[in-house]
Amino acid sequence: MKNIIYSIKKYKFLLYELVARDFKVKYKRSVLGVLWSLLYPVLTMTVMALVFSNMFKFSMPDVNYLVYLMSGLIIFNYYSEASNLAMSSVVGNFSLINKVYIPKYIFPLSKCIFVGINFLLTLIPLYAIILLTGTGINIHHLLLPYAFLCLFLFTVGMGFILATISVFLRDMFYIYGVMITLWMYMTPIMYDFAMIPAKLQFIFKLNPLYWFIYFTRDVILYNQVPSLNVWLYCGLFAIGFLLIGIFVFKKYQDKFIYYV
Secondary structure, three states: OHHHHHHHHHOHHHHHHHHHHHHHHHOOOOOOOOHHHHHHHHHHHHHHHHHHHHHOOOOOOOOOHHHHHHHHHHHHHHHHHHHHHHHHHHHHOHHHHHHOOOOOOHHHHHHHHHHHHHHHHHHHHHHHHHHHOOOOOOHHHHHHHHHHHHHHHHHHHHHHHHHHHHHHOOOHHHHHHHHHHHHHHOOOOOOOHHHOOHHHHHHHOOOHHHHHHHHHHHHHOOOOOOOHHHHHHHHHHHHHHHHHHHHHHHHHHHHHHHOO
16 A cells, blocks of 8 residues: 555656646547536436436435436446446556556546546536435535545546456456446335335445445435444445555556556
């Protein structure tokens, strides 16, 4: 961990350049540019709201369904996009790795930071919806950075793991596509957790994203401080997966050159 922190300081310029490159590539020749970061979650939420609230009659008692949907959607979208980009980051930068020495973990980390900046932008439409629906904002919203930090650390850890696996198993790109779809439906984004049979709820609670979303919704929708166990679960999943990811990546990174 100390070596990584030291290298981040040493190679912070490179990290900045990688993140800047991703922005340039993503929004190149795009008329709306960064505005898509604001419009995309709103458009996605609108489609999902029309489908699930009208066709499947999903609703949430005592809270606004749009805010419920959006608060879960931005969390999952961040993880989905960041983990997918992190997974392909080492393989995608093979030509650069071959030419000069670069700490390889810089690549998954830069992807998580890049998507993280977009994530912060998505908070703008989220809060616009919160205000327009009359959900309200209070001092408890100052607790949200904890959930977002835990989400980021968890995603970085998963990014390290996925990037490592994908170097040795290229099929992982296709397998993970199926996994992330299943993961989305196993996460209470568009439906109420209470709909799940009691005997199956413990399985859903093994999902780290459930706890990050739970924390966020506790603050935004119910205007309350999450209970201690929610804080602990968020922190444990974040630190636990980050440490596992660092261990796995560090153990196998010297072998990457033989496979990429």
